[in-house]
Amino acid sequence: MALISCPECSKSVSDQSVSCPNCGFPTPKSETFNSHVPPPLSKKNYNNSNSVAGNRKRQKNSGCSGVIIFLLIIIIAIGYWLMDSYDSYTEKARQYSEEQSEPSEVEESLLDSELTQIPMLLSGSGEDGRYFLISHSTSYELEHIDYVRRGKESDAYGQMQINCKSNEIRKSSSESLKALPSADLGDWYTPTPDWTDQDIVNFICK
Structure with missing residues (x-):
C-alpha cells in the first residue's frame, strides 16, 4: 500500500482508498474502477431496449x-x-367401361340386319349357322x-386376308367390331383342313 496526495486538498491518502477521507474527492483508483463499470440503464433506455427486442420478436413470428x-x-x-x-380419371374409366360393355351403333345395326351366312361344311354342324359375312373386298389379288360369329351370350368379330392361289390366310379377332381395323393380322399360314378357317376360305374363294 502506498500514500498519494489528494488532488483536491493535498492530504496524504492511501492509494487503495476510493475517496479522500478529508475532503471526499475521488481518488484515481475510484475513477479507474468506475471506468470499467458500465453506467446503469435509465428507465427510458430500458424501455427502448425492450421495445426493440419486442419488435424483432414480432417480426420473426410474423x-x-x-x-x-x-x-x-x-x-x-x-x-x-x-x-x-x-375424379376425372374415374369418370373416364367409367365411360370407357360402358362403351366396351355396350354394343356400338354399328354393331347394333349389324345384329338387326340381314347378313350373308357362311356355311360351315368341314368343321361340323355345331358351327353351322354361326358365321356371317360383314364385308368383302379384293385388292392386289388378296x-x-x-365376319362375325354369333353366340348365345355374345358375338365375336374377325378380320381375315385370304390368298386364294396359295390357300394361305392371316387373321385377327376381337370382341368389338370397331377394334378390328387396328388389329394385327399376324403372319401368313395354311388353315387347318377341317376347321372353320378352311370353311371361310372355301366360301370366299369358290
Missing part, C-alpha cells in the same frame, strides 16, 4: 406465420388438384373380309 400460411395454401392446392385428377 415471418414464420407467413411461411406456414404459404405452405398450407400449396398443400391445399395440391390436394385439390389430386382429387380433381382422380381377299379382305370382316
Whole structure:
C-alpha cells in the first residue's frame, strides 16, 4: 500500500482508498474502477431496449406465420388438384367401361340386319349357322373380309386376308367390331383342313 496526495486538498491518502477521507474527492483508483463499470440503464433506455427486442420478436413470428400460411395454401392446392385428377380419371374409366360393355351403333345395326351366312361344311354342324359375312373386298389379288360369329351370350368379330392361289390366310379377332381395323393380322399360314378357317376360305374363294 502506498500514500498519494489528494488532488483536491493535498492530504496524504492511501492509494487503495476510493475517496479522500478529508475532503471526499475521488481518488484515481475510484475513477479507474468506475471506468470499467458500465453506467446503469435509465428507465427510458430500458424501455427502448425492450421495445426493440419486442419488435424483432414480432417480426420473426410474423415471418414464420407467413411461411406456414404459404405452405398450407400449396398443400391445399395440391390436394385439390389430386382429387380433381382422380375424379376425372374415374369418370373416364367409367365411360370407357360402358362403351366396351355396350354394343356400338354399328354393331347394333349389324345384329338387326340381314347378313350373308357362311356355311360351315368341314368343321361340323355345331358351327353351322354361326358365321356371317360383314364385308368383302379384293385388292392386289388378296381377299379382305370382316365376319362375325354369333353366340348365345355374345358375338365375336374377325378380320381375315385370304390368298386364294396359295390357300394361305392371316387373321385377327376381337370382341368389338370397331377394334378390328387396328388389329394385327399376324403372319401368313395354311388353315387347318377341317376347321372353320378352311370353311371361310372355301366360301370366299369358290
